[in-house]
Amino acid sequence: MKNFDTEDPNRNDYALLVFIKNDHARYRGLARLGDVLVTTVWLNDRASEKFDFAGTVPASGKTFMKNRFRLMDIVSSIFQKTG
Numbered sequence: 001m002k003n004f005d006t007e008d009p010n011r012n013d014y015a016l017l018v019f020i021k022n023d024h025a026r027y028r029g030l031a032r033l034g035d036v037l038v039t040t041v042w043l044n045d046r047a048s049e050k051f052d053f054a055g056t057v058p059a060s061g062k063t064f065m066k067n068r069f070r071l072m073d074i075v076s077s078i079f080q081k082t083g
Contacts, residue, residue: 017072017074018074019069019070020071022067023069023070024066025067026065026066026067027065028065029059030064031057031059031064035059036059037059038057040055040058041053041055042055049072049073050073053068053069053071054067
């Protein structure tokens with residue numbers, strides 16, 4: 001979504017993404033002070049309001065974390081006032 005307005009729940013169809021599940025988290029070391037971390041995330045699948053992602057976090061030329069996780073869209077209408 002290019003222009004997301006967090007101040008107005010009536011402007012956006014969806015209010016936020018909620019973390020719902022973590023699968024296959026693998027940690028292979030620790031990042032150290034001064035390491036530059038670049039997280040790469042792929043969208044693997046989308047089923048209705050659920051999104052399945054996979055990601056890696058490399059540091060110093062080695063991948064020290066791999067993860068797979070799911071997020072779910074929450075529709076804005078549940079936050080909107082009625083009446």
